[in-house]
Amino acid sequence: MTKVRIFVTYKPSVFDPQGDTIKKTIHALGHDEVADVQVGKFFDLTIDAQVDQVAKTVKEVAEKLLVNFNMETYTYQVMEEN
């Protein structure tokens, strides 16, 4: 079993109103030291495969389903393996 975390975010060129709203609210809470906020989703997949085989699964699942390439992009990270 391998656990991977896939991070999905808007492409940098896409305006994210949610990040903007949250930043404003954080400032309203008095935390002006927060200069920027970006929001994303992540998917933790538990995959029944060795770590060297998961890349293919991740690529297919992410590119077919989890990510909309019109506006999103992704990265991933292997979290644990056993």
Next chain:
Amino acid sequence: MTKVRIFVTYKPSVFDPQGDTIKKTIHALGHDEVADVQVGKFFDLTIDAQVDQVAKTVKEVAEKLLVNFNMETYTYQVMEEN
């Protein structure tokens, strides 16, 4: 400037209908090797402070705003510092 990533997930006992539906779809796509799917959100905060000072900001922002403690919990990670 320090960049931190705050991960927000459901508490373990909380039912997540989204993860469930996504798992079913992944199986329908033929990837039965994906045994489990969990969904979460993350927030990348760029904080105008040294790394040793960000803990307080993160704690306050997360607990006041980003996390709903009725159902959610969070962790965070310092991503980079300069």
Next chain:
Amino acid sequence: MKIAVIVFPGSNCDIDIYEALSSVCGADVDYVSHKQASLAGYDAVMLPGGFSYGDYLRAGAIARFAPVMKAVVKMAHAGQPVFGTCNGFQILTEAGLLPGGLKRNDSQQFICKTVPLEVVNNQTLFTSQYQEHERIALPIAHADGSYYADQATLDELEANHQVVFRYAEENPNGSLRNIAGITNRQGNVLGMMPHPERAVEAILGNTDGRRLFESLLANGSVKVEE
């Protein structure tokens, strides 16, 4: 002309579009299950609004894998009329039949109200009974209706007259270039966030959507030249 209204798990405007076509416009319409692999015998297909698969993940993202979608793609490529409103529009973009995508509204809220629109292109199968630049008003009801595409795509859409409806006066969701509805390049696939099927009877206070269905029925499967 025989029309299919696709029912996905979680569709909920299927009945609305069915009734608009059948009881109001007198068309020959069937509900067709998402599990059906073929659309043989149908001249046009409607993807209704609603929350297919709960809109979990992204609106429309899961529905595009339904068995019936292969047949929908086939019809679209064959130049037959394919129409999607609201969730139907989202599915069409996710399936790659229309460019761009629909983001969460700028307000981060679901919004249900009637908004003014401009008919930008009345030279399509679906809009021939409107005047060019005509002002109409249609209901919207969505949380993810902010149209996004990159600059090049947007320019191309405009250059090819693929923008069919634009929000007039106010932009309710943050759509780029006030886009409310677009076609594919060939003009036989139309996706739009507003709900024309909710505006076909005087008793409901609005009939501005009716001519969309009447245009479709009048044009049949006549192909619009590229």
Next chain:
Amino acid sequence: MKQAMTPEEIKEKKPYLDWSLSEDEYNYISEKLLGRLPNYTETGLFSAMWSEHCSYKKSKPVLRLFPNKNARVLQGPGEGAGVVDIDDGQAVVFKAESHNHPTTVEPYQGAATGIGGILRDIFSMGARPVASLDSLHFGELDNNTTRMKVTGTVRGIGDYGNCMGIPTVAGETTFDPCYQGNVLCNAMSVGLMDQKDIQKGKAAGIGNAVMYVGAKTGRDGIHGATFASADFSDENATQRSAVQVGDPFMEKLLLEACLEVITKHPDWLVGIQDMGAAGIVSSSAEMASEGKSGMELDLDLVPQRETGMSAYEIMLSESQERMLLCVNKGHEEDVKKIFDDYDLDAVTIGRITAGHQYVLHHDGQVVCDIPVASLTDDVLEEASEEKKPARITKAEGQPAWRPQITNAEEALRRLLQQSTVADKQCLYQQYDSQVRTCTVVGPGSDAGVIRVRGTKKGLAMTTDGNGRFVYLSPKVGGKIALVEAACNIVAAGAEPLAITDCLNYGDPNDPEIFWELHQSVQGMADACRALDTPVISGNVSLYNENNGHAIHPTPMVGMVGLIKDIDRVVPSFAQHAGDHVYLIGKTADDFAGSELQKMVQGDISGALNDVDLDRIHDNLRHLLSEMQAGHVASAHDLSEGGLGVALSETLFKTDLGMDLDLRDLTAAQLFSETPGRLVVTVPEEQVAVFEKSLGDNAKHIGTVTNTHWLEAHLADAEVNQNVTELQRLWEEALPCQLKSKD
């Protein structure tokens, strides 16, 4: 859960006290009902089933005051929802339910699952839900906690209802400090059906299957049922984590699958019930009790989302989107096939047995073996002490408060901006009010109206409740709740049919609160009789307190009316310049509990004047027949803010104005809240017959103009206001108050 205790340990350590079962009840169960000590699981089941939430042991004596029959009622209280005949073999089904405690704790999920629960009640009767309404009461909008609760609650209702494809067509939203620590979220749903499809929550026929359908069971809301019956206090905050999460997509599938079985295969089904409070135990025991049957369930067969759940947890889980079916033996596979088609679990978890025992197996052991009736019918009803609160006696002896209005225009402008009066569009536009394309009148009028497809009929619906009135004079306040609902229904041109209710009160063990409950229900019952609108379903929510502060007693009335000809629906906005304006009903000095009093005094006080129910009923009847005859152009009832606010609202969203002669009213009376009044506009041609029919119950007060100014000449003041300006104040107030300020 802690490790199970032995029956002896339970007797000794009394853990049931924490689960809200009293020592007397425990002893009665052991000695009289079982003749032995209940085991751990059984004790848990009794605690849940004997809670107020499930058993109504305290409120039952009061609920008996309600009339619940007339010629149209097909099913009164006792089933998932009530059913009323609307002719042509069709019926309307409706019920309201409170989700106050869950919404207070977790606004989004609490409100969402409230909608989910009430929808299941409707389709468990065999009806298709066609409209929803929501009645919301929050603390004052001067703090971020309230703002977040409003935002979360509205979003929760919207997300669930929108996804289900059921339009939310009306509701109400009020703000008062008494709801600060205990929000009220009441949801009502209305369904349509053919009378032949009516279902019951009944399990009978030895050998028939008990089938579980829908979502899997997890540890959600364990103890929710008993929890809802226990007072809140902030120290409890950390315990409240078993949040029930709604899955509207699952419920949409469940709705379609259940209706398919009910309408297409009536011969397969014996009964069906939704799993609400106290999950499997309450649905199964109630169904067995209704069918006078025994039942045996194997809990290992229950679809489970989590591992290691105890019998107690499985039985009491409040996981959402589940239903229980009793299926004729031999049709289990048929039913399963239909649910399979929707990708839903459908599992036979037990059978109907001879005798009257309720038997549960878990992990190879019998964990419960008790008479069915001991859970459902043998609950000890509780007589409650009552005491008239001193504040009421005192108020009755004092002279009524008389406002001094020096600037009527300013008072009107300020009233329009009070959060309870202000435009609610920024909230209700988050609800899909048009899906199903039957909404003839959506939110923003007096009642929501939907058409009945394929007929000329329509249904009007409203929710109304005013805790301030009930707090000051419970009995009169109870009457006013009914009168207001009836006025809203009639304003749409509909004939009131029947009501549902949610009775929201504080701790009934407080004799003063019980007195309020009793008195207000008596007032409601009197009004139900006078208006011929029986109570066909409802819900009781007690213990609405926070740190010992009770909410105002707030009974919510949900009323449905029938429109025979949908083309005769009457709008609430003025239609044409030149029409004549009438005020129906007499205006008196009714300022106790008014919006004006709250605004000027910062608080409410005084005693209410009684209302003449027969007179109001008579007025409404005559008005309705004029409306049905097509003689009335618009009608709007008067509520918070009185005549001044109602006149303004009649002109909003039009380009019209009014010129009014109100010289027999004072400036203050412009804002009096005498119940049972409406403003109507009548075209010139209909004036003669209208006046003849209404007699001196309708007073001609002026005409509709095309200037967009509201001009009124009062005994001691002049009002001359631009309607665009008034509308702007009214529209901008709530969005502005909802913006975070600290």
